[in-house]
Amino acid sequence: MKILKGISFVVALTLITIGCNAIKDCQLVDDTNFIVFALFDRDTTSLTESADFSSITMEDLNLRLIGFDLTQRVDTTLSLFALPINTLDTVATYYFESNLGLDTMEIRYTSQYYIFFEECDPATRFFNLEVVSHTFDSVSVVNDELNNEIIRNVEIFLD
Amino acid sequence: MLRYSWTSLCLLFLCVSHMLMAQDADNTVDDDDELPKIKPSYKPTAARFGTNVFRFGRTAFDRDHSSWDVTGDIDFHNYMLEVAYGRESTNLNSDGFDYENSGSFFRAGVDINFIKDKTEGNALLLGLKYVRGSYNETFIFDDADTLFGVSDSFELNNESLQSRWLEANVGLKVRMWQQLFVGFYFRYRFNRVITGDREFGTHRIPGYGLEERRNIVGFDYYVFWRIPFKKSPKITRSEN
Numbered sequence: 001m002k003i004l005k006g007i008s009f010v011v012a013l014t015l016i017t018i019g020c021n022a023i024k025d026c027q028l029v030d031d032t033n034f035i036v037f038a039l040f041d042r043d044t045t046s047l048t049e050s051a052d053f054s055s056i057t058m059e060d061l062n063l064r065l066i067g068f069d070l071t072q073r074v075d076t077t078l079s080l081f082a083l084p085i086n087t088l089d090t091v092a093t094y095y096f097e098s099n100l101g102l103d104t105m106e107i108r109y110t111s112q113y114y115i116f117f118e119e120c121d122p123a124t125r126f127f128n129l130e131v132v133s134h135t136f137d138s139v140s141v142v143n144d145e146l147n148n149e150i151i152r153n154v155e156i157f158l159d
Numbered sequence: 160m161l162r163y164s165w166t167s168l169c170l171l172f173l174c175v176s177h178m179l180m181a182q183d184a185d186n187t188v189d190d191d192d193e194l195p196k197i198k199p200s201y202k203p204t205a206a207r208f209g210t211n212v213f214r215f216g217r218t219a220f221d222r223d224h225s226s227w228d229v230t231g232d233i234d235f236h237n238y239m240l241e242v243a244y245g246r247e248s249t250n251l252n253s254d255g256f257d258y259e260n261s262g263s264f265f266r267a268g269v270d271i272n273f274i275k276d277k278t279e280g281n282a283l284l285l286g287l288k289y290v291r292g293s294y295n296e297t298f299i300f301d302d303a304d305t306l307f308g309v310s311d312s313f314e315l316n317n318e319s320l321q322s323r324w325l326e327a328n329v330g331l332k333v334r335m336w337q338q339l340f341v342g343f344y345f346r347y348r349f350n351r352v353i354t355g356d357r358e359f360g361t362h363r364i365p366g367y368g369l370e371e372r373r374n375i376v377g378f379d380y381y382v383f384w385r386i387p388f389k390k391s392p393k394i395t396r397s398e399n
Contacts, residue, residue, distance in 0.1 A: 033304075060307060061306070061307055084306055084307075086304055086306075086307045086309065087302070087304040087307075088302065088303075088304050088307070088309050088310075088311055089307075089309075112357075112359060112360050113298065113300070113302075113313065113315060113359040113360065114359055114360025114362065115256070115258060115298070115360070115362045118251055118253070118258075119253070120255065121255035121256070121300075122255060122256050122298070122300045122302065124302075125360070
């Protein structure tokens with residue numbers, strides 16, 4: 001029985017001594033408030049060489065999004081780009097202006113606040129991305145969650 | 160899906176325990192074939208009541224956290240039925256947010272005791288438990304979107320969330336002095352389910368730990384007092 005008593009004490013002392021220190025880096029959060037769009041050629045179903053948008057704007061945001069350095073993931077050919085959402089809202093409406101006219105897209109999303117680490121500010125995850133309406137030929141949501149690991153969320157097919 | 164996992168685990172647990180007990184019985188017969196087979200008695204011999212000293216330690220030294228749990232067990236031959244009840248509360252006040260959590264949990268399950276000599280009441284245990292809990296959370300903070308130039312204050316509540324999970328555990332309970340026992344459990348918590356309407360992502364689950372961990376290994380250290388149901392006969396050695 002002395003062995004059992006010894007084991008009991010050793011286990012307790014070991015676990016008290018060893019602290020479990022998790023890595024607490026607030027930068028590790030993967031959530032983002034940007035939707036990644038990909039423009040595809042409808043005929044070839046490959047990424048377009050270039051898109052002729054002269055501007056992309058948002059409702060409630062007096063800012064031209066093209067030319068604004070949103071993220072480093074913005075492709076120079078503009079076949080792949082990220083647009084922001086209002087983190088305090090649940091709907092984003094984008095206006096795509098080109099020499100062919102004006103296209104619009106309304107996207108709805110769900111947000112949920114959570115505690116990433118107790119030492120960090122509250123984090124928000126955005127999910128349930130849904131295209132409510134649009135004027136493009138074809139649009140598809142390929143990933144409905146906004147996350148830095150996700151390559152693209154919405155695919156737009158152009159003629 | 161969870162129901163099938165639970166059923167499979169129970170069956171596996173019963174099979175393993177039965178195999179181990181059968182092996183134990185076979186060995187006893189092989190040692191001395193002439194001894195008559197004694198039918199094991201499932202009449203309880205003692206009950207044990209205890210509390211988790213780790214929780215009291217944390218309550219004493221961590222001002223954001225308070226918790227306690229009490230547990231009791233009763234033996235049926237090599238099996239032990241264990242039940243426990245506990246409460247936990249957390250109150251975090253940081254620069255970024257305030258978070259409050261309070262709730263309770265109830266645990267019940269069976270352990271197998273692998274120590275053959277029951278006179279001392281020591282136990283080396285392998286078991287399976289089912290845990291249920293309920294809790295409330297409040298999350299208060301300010302948020303701003305600098306790009307859109309908007310900000311707001313939030314007070315979000317997760318009310319009456321229900322949690323449940325399974326625990327596979329190994330443990331040891333050792334007599335230290337008279338009927339005073341100390342013991343520990345390593346608990347592997349899995350198959351966690353949380354139900355209820357949530358206004359924000361749940362953070363801490365009383366009795367479980369942080370929500371972000373899908374499966375978790377917990378450690379509990381207990382102090383127990385054992386109450387024998389009848390006085391053990393004194394064993395005297397006869398001098399030849």
